[in-house]
Amino acid sequence: MVAFLNIITSFPTIVYSVLLAFVLAYWLLSLIGLLDIDILDLDLDIDGDVEFTGLTGSISGLLISCGLTGVPLTIVVSLLVIFSWIFTYFTDFFLLQLLEPNWIRSLLGLASIIASFLISVPITARLIQPLKPLFQTHDSRLGSIVGTTCIVTSSKVNEHFGRAEIKKDHDAIIIYIRSNEPNTIRKGDNVLIIDCDAEKNIYKVASID
Structure with missing residues (x-):
């Protein structure tokens, strides 16, 4: 020792x-x-x-x-x-x-x-x-999820960074998300998916509030 x-x-x-x-x-x-x-x-x-x-x-x-x-x-x-x-x-x-x-x-x-x-x-x-x-950020099971909600799993969400979890067929799938600043989105918040960059598999979100 x-x-x-x-x-x-x-x-x-x-x-x-x-x-x-x-x-x-x-x-x-x-x-x-x-x-x-x-x-x-x-x-x-x-x-x-x-x-x-x-x-x-x-x-x-x-x-x-x-x-x-x-x-x-x-x-x-x-x-x-x-x-x-x-x-x-x-x-x-x-x-x-x-x-x-x-x-x-x-x-x-x-x-x-x-x-x-x-x-x-x-x-x-x-x-x-x-x-x-x-930690996959794209899954063919997602299909069209614009208009649905997801749960933020990253500490913050801005125009360059963000991660969320969405439930699909009883599975939890991680997706990359973005949001315009300023915003009050934090880890654990439910946010609305309002747009999708299909080429990069990035989803734009907005606060439900």
Whole structure:
């Protein structure tokens, strides 16, 4: 136990230990309802012709090229941190602890931080594949739903972001929604679907009030 604590609180493992602590705290707060699962969502409702611009566009492009889309970003980040922590910990345990002098350990420790993350990317991309159907934003079972209501599941809804749940044939289906600002739409509200962008599978909504 002492050796374990020494490793997770020393460089390089401590870098991911801190991130892992934030991840665990986030999921704990989510379980008790204080945070939304999509708190980090970059709203990646994009098609193959999109042009990535700005910081958000660059991050979106990177995530798409790595296959890290289709599920909430919080899940992707959590898995990346967990796997990176595991790889860094065992690298430290089996290799770095045996090296001298300290500057060599520090140099290889920095390399292990980067290598662990790079190794975690394809593993995370593969692992989230079975989860993507759970977060599908389009389903042929929907048919024409303009004029019906849905329940907002995202923390906010504006002209660029929004997610809702609609019941169809006893199934709960997630859809992307948009609404003009300003509005008072919040998570849990019932909203009216007033229009549909069939090409992008995005629905425009308005507050029932």
